[in-house]
Amino acid sequence: xxxTSERTGNDAALIRPQDGTRSFWTRLTxxxxxxxxSDLLLSxxxxxxxxxxxPALIWMFGTHLGPILTMIRISFLDSYPPSAGRVPDVTLExxxxxxxxxxxxxxxxxxxxxxxxxxxxxxxxxxxxAYFLAKKLRPSRQxxxxxxxxxxxxxxxxxxxxxIMILLGNRGFLNIVLMGLGLTSRPIPFMYTGFSxxxxxxxxxxxxxxxxxxxxxxxxxxxxxxxxxxxxAGSWTRFRRVTLPLSKDGIASGCVLxxxxxxxxxxxxxxxxxxxxxVFAETIAGFFHVAGDxxxxxxxxxxxMLLASLVTVGLFLxxxxxxxxxxxx
Amino acid sequence: MMRPSQIALTTFYWAFIVYLFLPxxxxxxxxxxxxxxxxxxxxxxxxxxxxxxxxxxxxxHAFGYTLLISIVSTxxxxxxxxxxxxxxxxxxxxxxxxxxxxxxLPAVIPGVISAISMRIFIRAIGLEPGTGAIILGLTxxxxxxxALMVLSxxxxxxxxxxxxxxxxxxxxxxxxxxxxxxFLFPSLLGASIFCMLLSFDDFVxxxxxxxYQPTLPVLIFAxxxxxxxPAINAISTVVLVVTAALGLWAERATRRLKGTRS
Numbered sequence: 001x002x003x004t005s006e007r008t009g010n011d012a013a014l015i016r017p018q019d020g021t022r023s024f025w026t027r028l029t030x031x032x033x034x035x036x037x038s039d040l041l042l043s044x045x046x047x048x049x050x051x052x053x054x055p056a057l058i059w060m061f062g063t064h065l066g067p068i069l070t071m072i073r074i075s076f077l078d079s080y081p082p083s084a085g086r087v088p089d090v091t092l093e094x095x096x097x098x099x100x101x102x103x104x105x106x107x108x109x110x111x112x113x114x115x116x117x118x119x120x121x122x123x124x125x126x127x128x129x130a131y132f133l134a135k136k137l138r139p140s141r142q143x144x145x146x147x148x149x150x151x152x153x154x155x156x157x158x159x160x161x162x163x164i165m166i167l168l169g170n171r172g173f174l175n176i177v178l179m180g181l182g183l184t185s186r187p188i189p190f191m192y193t194g195f196s197x198x199x200x201x202x203x204x205x206x207x208x209x210x211x212x213x214x215x216x217x218x219x220x221x222x223x224x225x226x227x228x229x230x231x232x233a234g235s236w237t238r239f240r241r242v243t244l245p246l247s248k249d250g251i252a253s254g255c256v257l258x259x260x261x262x263x264x265x266x267x268x269x270x271x272x273x274x275x276x277x278x279v280f281a282e283t284i285a286g287f288f289h290v291a292g293d294x295x296x297x298x299x300x301x302x303x304x305m306l307l308a309s310l311v312t313v314g315l316f317l318x319x320x321x322x323x324x325x326x327x328x329x
Numbered sequence: 330m331m332r333p334s335q336i337a338l339t340t341f342y343w344a345f346i347v348y349l350f351l352p353x354x355x356x357x358x359x360x361x362x363x364x365x366x367x368x369x370x371x372x373x374x375x376x377x378x379x380x381x382x383x384x385x386x387x388x389x390h391a392f393g394y395t396l397l398i399s400i401v402s403t404x405x406x407x408x409x410x411x412x413x414x415x416x417x418x419x420x421x422x423x424x425x426x427x428x429x430x431x432x433x434l435p436a437v438i439p440g441v442i443s444a445i446s447m448r449i450f451i452r453a454i455g456l457e458p459g460t461g462a463i464i465l466g467l468t469x470x471x472x473x474x475x476a477l478m479v480l481s482x483x484x485x486x487x488x489x490x491x492x493x494x495x496x497x498x499x500x501x502x503x504x505x506x507x508x509x510x511x512f513l514f515p516s517l518l519g520a521s522i523f524c525m526l527l528s529f530d531d532f533v534x535x536x537x538x539x540x541y542q543p544t545l546p547v548l549i550f551a552x553x554x555x556x557x558x559p560a561i562n563a564i565s566t567v568v569l570v571v572t573a574a575l576g577l578w579a580e581r582a583t584r585r586l587k588g589t590r591s
Contacts, residue, residue: 025503042501052416057428059409063469064434067443067450074449081452129345132338145342147580152349154576156530158546159565162553163352166359166562171368173355203352235334256437264439267532267550281441288445288537299449302442309439 068306075300094300104283104301111263111280111305112312114194118201119259122209123251125202130213130250131243135220146214153207161268164200165191192274200272201262208261209254216250217243252320256313263309280305353569360562367557378563387548388564395544398460398535399528402467406524407517409468410475415505417476418483436473443470444537451538459540466534471527475520482516483509515586522579526572 028034041051074080075095077088098104129149133142152160167173168190175187190196220243228238269279284305287298363373382388413432417425435443447466448458456462490512494504535544543551545568552561 025499025507029498029500029503038500038502048501049420049422052412053420056413056416059472060413060428060431063465064431064472067446067469068434068438070450070453071442071446074453080449125345128338128341132342136335136338143584148346149349150580151573151576152353154526154530154572155353155569156532156546156572158530158532158549158553159356159568160352162549162557162561162565163356165553165557166355166367167352169368169557171366173351173369176369203349260437260439264441264443264533266441266444267536267546271550271553281439284441284445285537288448295449298445302445306438306442 071299072303074296075303077296080295080299094297095304097297098301098304107278107280107283108305108308110277112308114197114201114277114279115259115262116312118198118205118262119209119255121198122202122206122258123255126206126209126213126254127251130210130217134214134217135243142218149210150207157204157265158267160203161200161271164196164203164272168196168199191272192277194273194277197269197273197277200268201265204265204268205258205262208257212253212257213247213250216247216253220246248320252317255316259313259316260309263305356562357566357569360559360566362559362562365558367559367562378559379566381560382563382567385560385564388545391543391545391548392567394460394542395529395535395546398463398467398544399525402464402471402528403521403524405464405468406471406475407521410472410520411479411513411517413472414476414479414483415509418480432476433473435469436477440533444533447534448537457540458538460542462538462540463535463544466538467524467528467531470531470534471524474523474527475517478516478520478523479513482513486512515583518586519579519583522575522583526576529572530568 029038040047042048076090076092078091078093079086079088082088098108133145137145165172169175170187170189170191172190174190175184178184178188179186190199224242224246225238228242233241263279264281266281266285269277269282273279273282280301284298284301287294287301358371359367360378361374361376362371363375363377364371417429417432438446444466447462447469451458451462451465456465486509490508491504494508495501499507530546531544532546532550535547536550539547545564549561549564549568552558552564
């Protein structure tokens with residue numbers, strides 16, 4: 001400990017530039033006030049650890065965990081924001097409300113069914129593309145082809161949702177083309193259905209599937225496949241027995257990301273969906289928009305949704321035989 | 330000579346590219362329609378919708394406001410995210426896995442739940458909805474991405490560089506500022522562009538945490554709810570051009586940096 005602080009003080013002269021002028025860094029380290037602060041804070045590994053740890057831990061536990069814990073706490077109160085002079089009681093009413101009305105359970109079930117279907121759809125669409133990029137292209141062209149896919153994803157949720165509305169509207173491009181080809185005489189009502197919502201969600205989320213898939217496929221060494229071919233495996237067997245198992249990590253991360261992201265969209269279901277496709281995000285948002293004291297119900301419903309999505313993800317990862325912690329590690 | 334599977338995959342790739350670009354192209358084209366109604370066919374053309382965008386004070390205000398919020402939250406996310414990464418990278422302590430999970434938490438919570446829990450949280454800490462609340466919400470969401478990008482770059486850094494600086498008399502702060510930080514620069518640039526795009530495009534947090542001044546995505550959403558018009562196409566196209574230009578520039582810049590530095 002002592003040696004570190006001595007070195008810091010004495011050797012400061014060593015970083016003086018050759019030409020004799022004193023650089024900013026030399027003056028800083030020679031400054032007595034700075035040296036005192038440095039001795040106090042940076043002189044040992046333990047002190048440096050705590051200096052870094054305390055603000056980081058306060059931020060993480062305060063702001064990353066804080067909002068979720070506050071939401072859970074409020075979900076058990078009978079009123080919030082608190083009215084003057086009255087302490088809110090603890091209650092389970094907000095959670096029981098969810099099970100009492102079908103107009104809450106239906107959007108909830110729908111959200112999970114839709115998100116699961118859209119996730120599987122995205123997986124089946126993106127796997128061939130990731131495979132094409134990672135295994136069928138020369139490395140020099142991979143980046144260009146990948147970049148072409150990336151560009152539309154820099155554009156935000158609202159703008160891309162709107163673009164889908166122009167494509168699918170009653171007087172939209174798709175209907176004009178279909179009518180022009182004589183395939184239909186009247187516009188097909190694509191909009192405000194599960195179809196338009198699915199189009200939109202696939203449009204918004206496919207990149208989150210593509211990137212993990214591409215990363216995992218790209219890592220598979222070419223000679224694994226050559227070895228399998230030498231041992232007599234046909235192209236389908238090579239894919240099923242070598243490529244597919246080795247890309248399991250990418251499939252898992254991609255599916256989890258797309259599932260969690262697609263359950264969390266609010267504007268897209270509002271704009272692309274209709275009354276028959278109300279998702280749980282809209283139900284929850286309803287509690288925060290109408291005037292009046294509905295926050296505890298909204299908080300309880302959000303907690304239910306958060307728990308349900310995390311449990312679904314956990315079960316899915318268990319199904320693939322992975323520990324849930326390994327996803328982030 | 331291409332095998333059938335190769336042809337099928339190539340076709341599928343280009344079909345998907347068309348699926349990605351066609352709606353955006355239609356949106357741009359529809360902004361030139363000389364009519365108040367959205368829909369095909371387009372019989373008359375005009376540039377007035379695009380010219381109007383640059384005179385519409387509500388749009389210009391929203392644009393400036395969104396830019397301001399994005400820049401401030403990106404700057405905050407960079408500092409906090411780098412701090413968290415520098416703390417977690419070399420540290421070995423009991424409960425590190427838990428701390429790591431807490432750090433990543435905001436990145437995996439579904440958007441609407443994240444926004445609503447933030448709405449409750451700012452009420453609990455006595456913060457009004459508005460600029461500060463949006464910036465806080467965006468920063469919390471961005472920090473995990475910055476931290477993960479910086480962590481992966483830190484992992485690639487040779488320990489000898491910092492040790493050399495220490496041997497030459499730099500204390501750990503100076504070594505960090507003059508050796509580690511320049512080494513991290515490519516990942517910091519990449520992270521800042523990523524945060525800018527996430528923040529500029531964000532709807533759900535700005536919607537639930539915002540005050541009376543709308544951000545650009547919130548403004549477009551409000552216009553869409555009151556009816557589609559070519560004016561929205563023009564606004565959206567401007568957003569499209571800005572974000573795509575920023576992304577492409579960043580892509581080139583980070584590629585060049587990675588080529589020269591690492």
